[in-house]
Amino acid sequence: MRSGRLDIGWARILSTLPRSRFLPDVIWPKDPATGVNIPVDKAVDPVSWRGWADADVPIVTQWDDRSTGGPGDTATSSASQPALVVNMLAELDARPGHRVLDAGTGTGWTTGLLAARTGSANVVGIEYDAAVADAARARLHAAGLDPLVVTGDGAAGWPARAPYDRIQCTYAVRRIPPAWVEQTRPGGLIVAPWETGLTHHGALVRLTVDEDGTASGPFVRSVQFMGSRPERPTPVDREDYLPSDVDSWPDGTDQTTSTLRPADLWDTPYSAAWWTVGLLVPDVVHATSTADDGTLIGWLFSRRCRSWSIAYFDDDPEAEVYQGGPRRLWDEVETAHRWWAEHGRPGHEDFGLTTGTETERVWLRDPANIIGPDR
Numbered sequence: 001m002r003s004g005r006l007d008i009g010w011a012r013i014l015s016t017l018p019r020s021r022f023l024p025d026v027i028w029p030k031d032p033a034t035g036v037n038i039p040v041d042k043a044v045d046p047v048s049w050r051g052w053a054d055a056d057v058p059i060v061t062q063w064d065d066r067s068t069g070g071p072g073d074t075a076t077s078s079a080s081q082p083a084l085v086v087n088m089l090a091e092l093d094a095r096p097g098h099r100v101l102d103a104g105t106g107t108g109w110t111t112g113l114l115a116a117r118t119g120s121a122n123v124v125g126i127e128y129d130a131a132v133a134d135a136a137r138a139r140l141h142a143a144g145l146d147p148l149v150v151t152g153d154g155a156a157g158w159p160a161r162a163p164y165d166r167i168q169c170t171y172a173v174r175r176i177p178p179a180w181v182e183q184t185r186p187g188g189l190i191v192a193p194w195e196t197g198l199t200h201h202g203a204l205v206r207l208t209v210d211e212d213g214t215a216s217g218p219f220v221r222s223v224q225f226m227g228s229r230p231e232r233p234t235p236v237d238r239e240d241y242l243p244s245d246v247d248s249w250p251d252g253t254d255q256t257t258s259t260l261r262p263a264d265l266w267d268t269p270y271s272a273a274w275w276t277v278g279l280l281v282p283d284v285v286h287a288t289s290t291a292d293d294g295t296l297i298g299w300l301f302s303r304r305c306r307s308w309s310i311a312y313f314d315d316d317p318e319a320e321v322y323q324g325g326p327r328r329l330w331d332e333v334e335t336a337h338r339w340w341a342e343h344g345r346p347g348h349e350d351f352g353l354t355t356g357t358e359t360e361r362v363w364l365r366d367p368a369n370i371i372g373p374d375r
Contacts, residue, residue, distance in 0.1 A: 006090050013116045014086070019079055020053035022109040022139045027052065027079075028060035028071055037071060056083050061107060065229075067131035077132050078226060079107045080170060091206045091220060092191045094118055094166045101126070101161070101183070102147075103154030103192075104170035108136030114168070115140070115147040123147035124161050126154040128229050153230055157183045164188060172202045172225040175375055176215065176355040184209040189217075193225040194353065196278030197233065197303070198286050200224065201270050203348040207355065216354040216367055222270035236285045236301045241308040242324065250324055257318040258311060258330065260337060262288075262296060272347045273340055279351075279362050279372045280336035284329060300329040309333075 006014075028037040029052040037060050042049040052059065059079045063072030089110075094100050098118045102111045102125045111125035125147055127133035133151040140147060150158060154169065155177035162183035169180075169192035180190055188209045195202030201224040207215035242250055261267075265274045266286065278284075283303040290296055296313040300323075307325025321330045340346065346364060351371075354361050360375040 006086060009096075010086075010089065010117065013113055017109070017112055017116055017143060018054065019059075019082055019085075019107075019109050020050065021143055022107040022112065022136075023053050023059065023079055024061055024107075024135070025049075026070070028063075028075075029055065029057050030059070032057055037075070039071065056081055058084075062129070062132065065129065075226060076229075077106055077129065079109060080225075084223065085110060085113075087221070088168065088170075088191055088204065089113065091204065092166050092168050092189060094168075098122060098165035099161065099163070100124070101158060101164045101167045101180075102170070103157075103167065103180075104128075105133060105136045105149055106170060107132075108139045108149070110168065110170055111136065111147055111149065112140050112143055112145050115145045120146045124158045125149040126152055126158060128153060155179060155228065155230065159183055167191070169193065170225065172223075172227045174228075174231055175360055176205075176207065176353070178355075178357045181207075181209055181213065181215045181355060181357070184215070186211045190215055193223045194219070195227070196275065196282070198278035198281060198284050199266070199275050201275065203275065203351070205353050207353065214354060214356040216352065218352040219348045222272070222275070222348045224270070233285070233303075236287075236303075238299070238301070241301055241306050249322060253322055253324040254328065256321045256323070256330070258321050258334060259318055260334060261319070262298065262313055264337065265333070266298075273337060273345070275348065276340040276346070276351075277333055277336040280339060281329070281332045282373055282375075284332075300333070302327050302329060 025042040027040050030037050040049050040052050058081045060075040062077035063070035064074055065076045094117055099122045100114045100118055105111045105125035105127040115123040130151045137149045157179040163185040165188045167180050167184055167190045172193040172195045186209055190207040193202045194205045203219040204221050204223045205219050207217040209215045285301045287299040298311040300309045305326050307327035307329055309323035309330040312320045323330050350365055352363050354367055361370045362372055363369050364371050
């Protein structure tokens with residue numbers, strides 16, 4: 001079941017409840033050829049709308065937390081790529097009669113699929129956005145399904161229906177909420193996208209809840225999901241770290257060089273290298289910009305203190321690096337990347353996670369082999 005394949009019972013559910021039944025009339029699918037979200041209005045071009053609705057691509061359904069309008073600066077609700085939904089359902093292994101919590105109801109599609117699988121009375125969907133939750137309820141009712149859909153923070157779970165056999169999350173978290181572990185029966189499963197503060201992608205983790213109140217399990221693949229709204233980080237203002245005039249570096253600035261390139265780090269899509277750096281270099285924000293001459297600039301800022309680094313990537317084989325503050329952030333990145341290479345360049349699936357009420361730890365290949373700091 002957890003090989004990425006679903007049993008025959010799921011085939012009927014997926015055929016009768018396609019994603020298109022849960023989409024609004026105006027959508028913004030991501031064109032795989034360009035990586036750009038394009039607007040498609042069902043009333044204007046129903047053929048194109050249907051084609052994108054049935055395509056194996058993610059579709060943005062809301063921008064900037066607004067109930068209407070778009071596009072905007074930030075995608076804030078979406079309908080996930082169908083292949084990824086199928087993969088997550090296979091990992092979740094929800095069976096008829098299971099009680100399931102679906103955190104991040106969104107359009108209502110995954111909540112509907114789970115309700116058809118396990119029974120509407122057994123499923124609770126949680127959606128942070130009230131307007132999105134209302135629309136999901138309407139679509140679920142139109143499909144003949146009646147799971148409980150509540151408006152609230154998914155991190156709190158829904159204790160009134162606990163204990164659950166399965167909990168699924170369809171947004172990225174930076175720590176597994178303790179409430180999920182507490183509300184899942186021993187032997188139950190939690191499947192969720194988990195990310196570091198550094199990277200723009202995460203990894204899907206499958207946790208089994210133990211009798212001792214902890215949950216542990218492997219990461220199974222790289223994924224990219226919208227982040228939890230309550231966990232949205234506050235923006236970093238570069239002026240808080242160093243002057244905009246880079247000709248006058250602050251006292252204590254170090255100048256070094258580096259042979260690492262963006263392709264070794266953040267440029268490779270869903271890179272396990274950059275994700276591992278995020279595990280080992282906590283509380284850091286990453287950004288890029290481009291100089292007038294085309295030089296790519298990589299920025300790092302610490303959220304713990306006013307430490308920073310800037311790396312300039314031009315045609316030279318070595319990048320010019322400047323860093324200041326109590327932490328030497330680029331040195332930390334190089335040390336983390338070297339650790340990853342020395343340990344055989346492990347992929348996401350070589351790592352695992354153990355979480356409990358107090359701490360959360362990432363491990364490499366064995367739960368006893370803890371890496372990085374407690375979270």
